[in-house]
Amino acid sequence: MSFPEEKREKIKRYILEKIFQHRSDIAKKTAQAFGISLNTVYRYIRELEQDGMIEKVNNSFRLTMQREFFALDREKNELTEEDMIYDRCIEKFMDGLPDNVRRIWQYSFMEMMNNAIEHSGAEHVFITVRRNYLMTLILISDDGIGIFRKIREYYQYPSLDDAVNELFKGKLTTDSKNHSGEGIFFTSRILDRFAAISDGKIFAHDNYFEKLKNMEEVESLKRWKDHKGTSIYMGLSNFSNKALKEVFDMFSDEDGGFTKTNIPVKNLFADYPVSRSQARRLCSRFETFKEVELDFKEVDEIGQGFAHEIFVVFQNRHTDVNLIPLNMTPAVEKMIHHVRMSAIKNDV
Secondary structure, eight states, X not given: OOOOHHHHXXXXXXXXXXXXXXXXXXXXXXXXXHTOOXXXXXXXXXXXXXXXXXEEETTEEEEOOEEEEXXXXXXXXOSSOHHHHHHHXXXXXXXXXXXXHHHHHHHHHHHHHXXXXXXSXXXXXXXXXXXXXXXXXXXXXXXXXXXXXXXXXXXXOSSHHHHHHHTTTOOOOSXXXXXXXXXXXXXXXXXXXXXXXXXXXXXXXXXXXXXXXXXXXXXXXXXXXXXXXXXXXXXXXXXXXXXXXXXXXXXXXXXXXXXXXXXXXXXXXXXXXXXXXXXXXXXXXXXXXXXXXXXXTTOOOOOHHHHHIIIIIIHHHOTTSEEEEESOXXXXXXXXXXXXXXXXXXXX
């Protein structure tokens, strides 16, 4: 029995995704998912192998990976224009990808490459590009000062963690005359995977990295702990439906200005936030936005002083900033309501 081309592609994509995810019993699960025989599944697997999409390693399969490594040297004048570096190193890996995916990679790579060229003070930048049928991965590593260290020194933050946390807000730059501080903010949100790694710290929204601030916590990343400079890890599905404009519109007003931000509160605090000093650090630079979403997902509770400092003290000083708490547990919602109502009663 011959299936329509669309169904054949769905079956093959399913098999590839399960192989990429290192799942077990792939043939059995595929047969169950599509109501086909095991022999049919095995035929598809043979076809994928013959087409060069997968390769056998020992007793299992893995997706065939196209990869290339580039080393750029400032002394050789190889760290000048990010668009020229894109054309040289990345463009060939974009062949056959949808226009929206190509545009995302153009924006993301050039923004991160520009940071390495203009902000890091690096003498060398190393680029690794890997692409399989499902996903493209790019790693940019430099031997410069380190992104979190530079931010900490420029803004005189007490710790590297403060520098990491400020990146979640956006509009953070050490060169405000020439840069808006939007690159990492938007790049980290448009890609499927993003992590900035430096001085043993990680900034990321990706599920794999989002809770991990210390490199010692990730066995596979320990080797990067003592790496000088910054490493930017990026990944995007080759079949992504995302569009750059949609992400920009999420954080922009009708005039296109970067006026909104979203803060994942759980990423900023090791334990539940309780103190006023924590709240004051969190609110730093909120006044540069018109709207601030505070996402309390996976935050079970917050302290009264923390809530009061944000939703009463800061809000009273900056009435033009709209603070929007999201994904609150009953305990968090109750505390925010409590401090707001107490403030109203005290004003009466």
